[in-house]
Amino acid sequence: MEPVFDLQTHIEGALALLTFQGELTGSAEDALTQAYQKLALARATNILLQFHEKDYLNSAGIALLIALVSQARKEKRQVGVFGLSNHFQKIFDMIGLTDYLTIYQGEAEARRLVSA
Amino acid sequence: MEQSSDSEELRFLAKSGEEALAREDIARVAAAAGFEPERIEEIRTAVNEACLNALEHSDSRSFTVWYSVHRTALIVEVRNSGQPFRMPESTPDLAAKMEGEQPPRGWGLYLMRRLCNRLSMSHKGGINVIHMEFDVHPAHSHRT
Numbered sequence: 001m002e003p004v005f006d007l008q009t010h011i012e013g014a015l016a017l018l019t020f021q022g023e024l025t026g027s028a029e030d031a032l033t034q035a036y037q038k039l040a041l042a043r044a045t046n047i048l049l050q051f052h053e054k055d056y057l058n059s060a061g062i063a064l065l066i067a068l069v070s071q072a073r074k075e076k077r078q079v080g081v082f083g084l085s086n087h088f089q090k091i092f093d094m095i096g097l098t099d100y101l102t103i104y105q106g107e108a109e110a111r112r113l114v115s116a
Numbered sequence: 117m118e119q120s121s122d123s124e125e126l127r128f129l130a131k132s133g134e135e136a137l138a139r140e141d142i143a144r145v146a147a148a149a150g151f152e153p154e155r156i157e158e159i160r161t162a163v164n165e166a167c168l169n170a171l172e173h174s175d176s177r178s179f180t181v182w183y184s185v186h187r188t189a190l191i192v193e194v195r196n197s198g199q200p201f202r203m204p205e206s207t208p209d210l211a212a213k214m215e216g217e218q219p220p221r222g223w224g225l226y227l228m229r230r231l232c233n234r235l236s237m238s239h240k241g242g243i244n245v246i247h248m249e250f251d252v253h254p255a256h257s258h259r260t
């Protein structure tokens with residue numbers, strides 16, 4: 001059974017909200033590429049990644065996020081994350097990803113700080 | 117280590133999605149063995165990565181996950197038939213990956229190493245084995 005995964009992209013001015021649901025694995029590469037192309041076309045300068053407590057990320061999924069953050073940095077876009085479980089916040093910290101993106105405690109905080 | 121009170125070998129198909137079934141089975145074993153929820157999440161991730169490795173390198177239609185529950189630890193072995201793993205020589209470098217100097221992938225072994233207390237890998241008789249031990253109280257041991 002293939003892992004269930006969904007990605008929704010919402011552009012709100014300079015903000016792109018990418019909402020993940022399910023299991024982020026290497027098979028999400030096309031969906032993430034399309035989402036990035038969409039936000040780049042819209043000239044979004046801030047990217048917020050929304051996860052949910054029950055979402056799961058494997059190492060290939062994390063690698064996709066690294067590629068996204070890497071590209072965003074080259075193009076001067078800021079990346080933030082909210083909704084991650086404590087476990088995956090710890091994993092992000094463990095691999096050093098928190099040096100390259102901001103983890104927010106919730107959507108309200110994320111929206112407030114990226115628009116500040 | 118004392119005699120195991122519970123051990124079993126589980127067999128999974130060598131296809132995408134089966135790693136999720138394996139990790140959830142082991143997570144249930146860990147919960148029944150008394151591991152804290154936070155530690156179960158770590159076990160889940162380490163087992164998932166080991167199974168992905170087995171899937172990637174398997175030359176047969178299945179791989180197995182063997183576990184053994186002890187008073188102080190849970191031992192998990194993920195086994196597959198196939199060519200020996202080629203292990204990365206160094207720790208992944210996120211800065212290099214961000215700069216495009218290294219591919220973004222390559223975190224599986226690193227996560228396994230960081231999340232279990234003892235890790236070993238072997239290849240014998242055409243079988244790859246990833247052996248992981250998870251202490252019930254990880255603060256009282258050191259990870260290798």
